[in-house]
Amino acid sequence: MREHASTMGPLVPGKARHVRLQPMSGGSIRLRGGFWGRRQVLNREVTIPHGMRMLEEAGNLENLRLAAGLTQGEYHDPVFRDSDVYKVLEAIAWERQHGPDADQERFLSSSAALIAAAQAPDGYLNSHVQVCEPGRRFENPAMNHELYCAGHLFQAAVAEARSGDGPALLEPTAKRFADYLEVVLTKERPHFVPGHPEIETALVETYRQTGLASRLELASTLLRRRGQRRLTWRSFGPEYFQDDMPLTEAGRVRGHVVRALYLLTGAIDTYVETGQKDLFQACLDQWDDAVSTKTYITGGMGSRHEDEAFGKPFELPSDHAYCETCAAIASIMWSWRLSLVTGEARFADLVERTLYNGFLSGWGLDGKSFFYVNPLKSAGNQRKPWFWCACCPPNIMRLLASLEYYLASHTERGVQLHQIAQVSVRQPIADGLFAFDVSTGYPFETSAAIEVKQAPEVEVDLEVRVPAWADGASVTLNGRPGPSEPDSDGYLHVRRTWRAGDDMVVSFPDRARVMRPDPRIDAIRSCVALERGPLVYCVESEGTKDVALDELVVPIDASAYREQHLDISGEPVVALSGPAKRRTVTTGAVLPYEDVGAAKELSVREAADVTAVPYFTWANRGEAHMRVWLPASDQ
Numbered sequence: 001m002r003e004h005a006s007t008m009g010p011l012v013p014g015k016a017r018h019v020r021l022q023p024m025s026g027g028s029i030r031l032r033g034g035f036w037g038r039r040q041v042l043n044r045e046v047t048i049p050h051g052m053r054m055l056e057e058a059g060n061l062e063n064l065r066l067a068a069g070l071t072q073g074e075y076h077d078p079v080f081r082d083s084d085v086y087k088v089l090e091a092i093a094w095e096r097q098h099g100p101d102a103d104q105e106r107f108l109s110s111s112a113a114l115i116a117a118a119q120a121p122d123g124y125l126n127s128h129v130q131v132c133e134p135g136r137r138f139e140n141p142a143m144n145h146e147l148y149c150a151g152h153l154f155q156a157a158v159a160e161a162r163s164g165d166g167p168a169l170l171e172p173t174a175k176r177f178a179d180y181l182e183v184v185l186t187k188e189r190p191h192f193v194p195g196h197p198e199i200e201t202a203l204v205e206t207y208r209q210t211g212l213a214s215r216l217e218l219a220s221t222l223l224r225r226r227g228q229r230r231l232t233w234r235s236f237g238p239e240y241f242q243d244d245m246p247l248t249e250a251g252r253v254r255g256h257v258v259r260a261l262y263l264l265t266g267a268i269d270t271y272v273e274t275g276q277k278d279l280f281q282a283c284l285d286q287w288d289d290a291v292s293t294k295t296y297i298t299g300g301m302g303s304r305h306e307d308e309a310f311g312k313p314f315e316l317p318s319d320h321a322y323c324e325t326c327a328a329i330a331s332i333m334w335s336w337r338l339s340l341v342t343g344e345a346r347f348a349d350l351v352e353r354t355l356y357n358g359f360l361s362g363w364g365l366d367g368k369s370f371f372y373v374n375p376l377k378s379a380g381n382q383r384k385p386w387f388w389c390a391c392c393p394p395n396i397m398r399l400l401a402s403l404e405y406y407l408a409s410h411t412e413r414g415v416q417l418h419q420i421a422q423v424s425v426r427q428p429i430a431d432g433l434f435a436f437d438v439s440t441g442y443p444f445e446t447s448a449a450i451e452v453k454q455a456p457e458v459e460v461d462l463e464v465r466v467p468a469w470a471d472g473a474s475v476t477l478n479g480r481p482g483p484s485e486p487d488s489d490g491y492l493h494v495r496r497t498w499r500a501g502d503d504m505v506v507s508f509p510d511r512a513r514v515m516r517p518d519p520r521i522d523a524i525r526s527c528v529a530l531e532r533g534p535l536v537y538c539v540e541s542e543g544t545k546d547v548a549l550d551e552l553v554v555p556i557d558a559s560a561y562r563e564q565h566l567d568i569s570g571e572p573v574v575a576l577s578g579p580a581k582r583r584t585v586t587t588g589a590v591l592p593y594e595d596v597g598a599a600k601e602l603s604v605r606e607a608a609d610v611t612a613v614p615y616f617t618w619a620n621r622g623e624a625h626m627r628v629w630l631p632a633s634d635q
Contacts, residue, residue: 007097008162009405010155011337012208013272018280020343021409021416026097026162027426029404034422035442036403043400044095046367051088051397052107054386060085061111067118067127078389079128080145080196085111086152087394089170093159094401108160112169115153119173123180125153138184142195142233142241147222150177151199154206159402161209178206182214186221193225195233195241196259200266201333204273220270223247223279226263240307248278252289256309257302257322258391260286261330268337280341287338289313291350297515297529297628298361298536298615299354300374301327314520318377318629325362325372325392328354329399336406339418345490348418349468351406355419356443357536360616363396365569370396371619376538376628381619414461416491420448420506432456434498444574446470446533447507455498462504463491467534470508477504508533512561512576517629527629528556530576532563536615537576541625543611544580549625552610553581553633561612568613569620575613581633582607 007026013019031037055061059076064085066075089111092104119125126146129137138146157174185192203219206212227246229238238244240255242263253260264283271279293313295301300323303311308322332351339347362371369383370393386393399406407419410427415434420442426435433454440448450462466473466486475482475492482504487493492506513531517524530537541549555561561578618626 010094010159010402011205011269011340011405012162013269013340014208017272018275019272019340021340021411023340023405024408024410024425024427028410028428029408029426030098030424031404032422032424032437034440035444036421040098040400040403042367043091043397044098044101047363047393047400048088048091048095048104048397050368050385051091051394052104054390054393055085055088058084058386058390061114063127063131064114064118067125067130068114070114070117075128075131077128079132079143080149080391082125082127082149083145083152084390084394085115086149086156087391087398090152090156090159091394091397091401093156093163094398096163098401109169112160112173115170116173119176123176125150125173125177138189138192140195141192142231142236145194145196147181147194147199148196150181151202154178154199154202158202158205158209159398174206175210178203178215182218185218191225191228191230193228193231193241193243194222195231197242197263197266201262201269204266204269207273216270216273219266220274220276223263223267223270236307240309248282250282251285253286253294253310256307257327258308258324258330260310261301261327261334265330265334265337268334268341272337272341283334283338287335287347295350296321296323296358296376297517297531298323298357298374298376299328299331299350300358300376301331305373314518314522316521317523318627319375319379321373321375321377323358323374323376325359325370325374326395328358328362328374329395332359332399332406340409343416343489345418345465345486346468348465349490352419352467352534353536355406356534357615359396359399361618362392365571365617365620378619378626380623380625382623383619411461413459414463414495416463416465418465420446420464429460430456430458432458434460436462443533443535444572446510447505450504450506452498452500452502452504454500455502457497459495459497461493461495462498463493464506465491467508469513469531469534472509474507475504478502512558512563514556514558514561514632516556516632524629526632528554528632529628529630530561530612532574532576536628537612538615538618538626538628539610539612539630540618540621542621543575543613544607547580547582547607547610549627549630551582551584552607552630553583554578554610554630555580556632564611566611566613568617571617571620573614573617575611577609577611580607580610580630583631 011023031040060081065071092108154174157170160170161168200219203215207215231241231243242255267279268283294310302322303315305322331354335347335350361374364383372387372392407421409416415427422440424437435454436450436452438448438450473484475484515529561576564575564577566573566575
């Protein structure tokens with residue numbers, strides 16, 4: 001892989017491929033403090049080191065030692081623990097672009113050596129099968145996760161190759177495994193379909209890195225094989241595995257959420273490199289279905305605990321919401337790719353909603369506690385330092401370490417800002433350099449100041465997404481009113497010959513918004529939720545002064561809510577406070593139902609103000625009840 005090595009990000013489509021926009025290359029964009037910059041530092045200094053320790057404590061590294069014959073003992077389940085190692089290594093590789101870290105580099109080197117030692121002589125690598133089921137390779141396609149783990153190894157190898165100048169430690173192992181898989185999956189097992197997609201997108205990125213067309217061909221082959229109705233496991237049928245019908249005929253998302261979204265991510269990657277239009281249309285159709293009928297207000301996806309799956313249209317219960325953190329990450333990866341292909345703001349809108357809410361809620365403010373599940377109503381969930389099934393924490397690490405690559409893009413004529421963040425951009429345009437800094441207090445301050453540092457002597461486009469939640473925007477350019485109407489794709493578009501010192505300020509409304517659900521969502525009918533900027537808010541029992549959350553009735557008038565500055569576990573936030581009512585029914589009925597005509601008077605009395613906090617901060621002050629959706633009053 002080293003022949004193409006340079007500092008690049010996790011997604012590098014060819015310039016002549018089927019994308020309108022190109023992702024930024026390494027060094028072209030950097031977070032410089034601000035909301036996400038602080039979090040990237042926390043990930044580097046706390047979360048990744050925590051993950052390195054937990055891989056040892058939980059037995060992930062020991063499993064590889066068992067496979068390598070370096071030790072003896074019991075295997076540590078579940079079967080896909082190798083993937084956690086690979087994701088942490090990928091995070092370390094992306095993080096090294098922000099500066100060297102000696103401990104992380106040593107961990108990467110020692111882990112790469114261990115992985116190489118565990119690999120079988122013919123190139124196969126999966127510690128569970130090698131230790132627990134030798135001789136039974138690919139015998140359980142539904143649940144053994146062999147290709148899922150392989151995909152994460154390939155992505156870690158790509159990240160390492162793109163992020164450093166030293167020897168590629170993971171590349172030889174990944175190449176041998178990919179070579180092995182090409183032979184087995186095309187000649188020996190021509191009908192094999194992996195139960196958990198992930199390898200598809202990894203193979204495409206490996207092709208982009210190495211130029212080996214056979215990697216892309218294998219990704220396309222695996223996508224086209226799906227739909228044979230061969231994958232089943234216990235009570236889970238083919239629909240759970242997206243194997244009930246061909247990908248291009250489904251028209252709707254279904255089954256296990258993370259599996260579905262990784263599959264669709266691989267499909268859009270394959271389209272970009274091959275131009276297979278039916279794959280692109282399948283992604284659009286399923287994105288529309290997911291967003292319009294199966295997505296929570298937080299951007300979370302997955303309403304069923306028993307199979308971590310999508311439900312039926314508008315089946316979006318708050319208390320039983322699954323909304324796995326990995327599903328939020330997969331959604332971000334999928335929508336980001338659709339942003340690049342189409343240039344349409346709706347995909348970046350979902351990325352923003354999911355980043356600030358459905359994703360960020362899964363990561364504790366201390367950097368070392370996590371949620372696997374992110375419900376919208378809770379009777380007292382607690383964050384945990386790790387999980388038996390620990391797919392989410394390492395996934396958080398790799399996304400945060402590479403986050404800048406999801407914020408902006410470029411064309412031959414300019415730069416597009418998809419997400420408002422405090423960044424420095426240094427992008428070659430034409431025969432010069434277009435350089436600018438963004439200063440912002442986003443998401444609590446919904447404005448951004450863009451200062452041009454350098455520009456070529458030609459017209460350059462600068463585009464800024466107008467969020468779907470924003471009711472208009474205001475722009476000043478060097479102190480004078482600028483264009484404030486977005487184009488048809490949802491972006492403010494300024495084309496001019498820029499000069500060093502030019503200053504552009506973009507502002508969006510920062511008022512509280514009261515949101516109501518589609519009436520087809522039974523679970524939250526007659527309820528409302530609060531938003532401000534890109535943030536969804538929730539009410540914890542700590543913010544209601546001993547009033548039970550289920551007794552609260554909140555006003556629907558947005559002007560009733562005032563801003564309040566709070567500190568939550570060291571995190572300064574803008575909270576929303578407003579007058580709530582307390583409602584109780586004292587009927588004396590044996591059952592919790594009664595004849596409306598015979599009901600006694602409904603007791604409604606004023607309660608103390610209710611304080612709503614950003615959803616991503618919940619359960620950081622200890623165990624507490626929480627609700628996003630609250631019964632509404634028109635008074």
